[in-house]
Amino acid sequence: MRLEVGKVYIRDVQFGDNTQVIGGTLIIDREELCRQAQGDDNRILGVGVELAHPGESTRIMPVKDVIEPRVKVDGPGGVFPGFVSGVQTVGSGRTLALKGCAVVTVSQIIAFQEGIIDMEGPGADLSSFSKLHNIVLLFDFKDDIAPREKETAVRLAGLRAAAYLGEAAREVSPDEVAGYEAPALSEALTAFPGLPKVAFVYMLQSQGLLHDTYVYGVDAKTILPSIISPTEAMDGAIVSGNCVSACDKNTTYHHLNNPVIEELYERHGEELNFVGVIITNENVTLADKERSSDYAAKLVGMLGVDGAIISEEGFGNPDTDLIMICNKVEQRGIRTVLMTDEFAGRDGASQSLVDASKLADAVVSSGNANATITLPPMKRIIGHIESADVLAGGYAGCLADDGSITVELQAIVGATNILGYERLSAIGM
């Protein structure tokens, strides 16, 4: 498989009469975007859209997902297969990405929700989404829609919106094109003799409501670990239904722009041989954890690689999945590097993970989610002000008299993203 990702740089987003890309500006027909986002979903009474630009005194919350608009202009299938497009296998041909902007879905699925993106200030430094021109979708639901139904409706609306906006770039010449090869395994395994062969084990959150991920529209909790081309992730084969906790959930944007995959490609053929990707899930039953960790480790062994990078999503019981996979891969004589964030208490001195192993001796930390930060007041809040009240009501944060909020990094979207999208890490002691 070969995928070309054409990058269309968006330097501004404005509302206008017709949705189109002109000279680096994404112009959006606001009413049409709302119609496209809502589709024929009668659970939704209406969709609103607001724009948030970098550097504005704006707080967006509670965020459910962040999605980069993309459009497939050549090759089989379409973006977000299984949801917006059919279920054909993607990851080849050419796909255009609108860089510099994102669809952000905001909704209060349950009363208490975090998920802050600050467009300026110290909070902005912790989330790369503050650097994007964000197209924020807000939802009005019928009464008595259950949380599960709301989550589904919001997720689908966000994907429809991102696909609609991506279409605006269909005829645009990209500013830059990057090519990604994913050859057959027979070729991949022998491509660079002398270089260590490396696989990426990509753990996907799959515990249930607000903790789910989808692969070609299939709930990841129902899959067996599978080999997937890294280019399939770039075409939206993996979609997020996971927004808890905000700091270390992989948004759909992260799946589309996976830094581990990007870095492995960057080093491919020079320092290592990037052989492939194995996706696996993070389940709640111990039997499923045993099954998936066994199977994932088996696939790593079948690839015959020298090393495996394993990225977790989330914290708590997925730490057990992470350690299980580590142990089983290491016991096959294959070295591992684990990627995780930490919940080490506000002083950073508590046990970071709920599970551990002597074999887990190479771990990259994306930071301590319990570290606190004081976010200054913002002039505008897009989303649910009552969420800010609850967040600041002492239950999960502290509201000062001047309107600033002290919260844990856990509340900030992507702050400790385990795929390495941000810059937080840890200092060894």
Next chain:
Amino acid sequence: MNVLEAVRDAVHKGHRFLLHPKLGNLRPSQAFFRSFVLSARPGGDGEPTSITMLENALEALRGFGPPPSPPERVTAGLQAIDFELLSTGIRRLHPSHSTSNGRDNPCA
């Protein structure tokens, strides 16, 4: 912590975890509702995996203290998350015993 300690006592008597003791990704201070699924009958002496798992979970929680009582309008949402995660686990354990109408049975 009292619930966890009662669960620990059961595990030491031989009951084993069927679901991991730390469901979900709410931080410990937010996890006001916690549900556990243990085997109905003890299997003899304390089951090592379950004991280790629970002791690790307890150790990770000790640094956080008991969660504060949530505001009333938050309670229903936290209960919903706890119920959903528990339901997901139970459906995975017993696919024929769906807690919904079965259409979202992952094993169907």
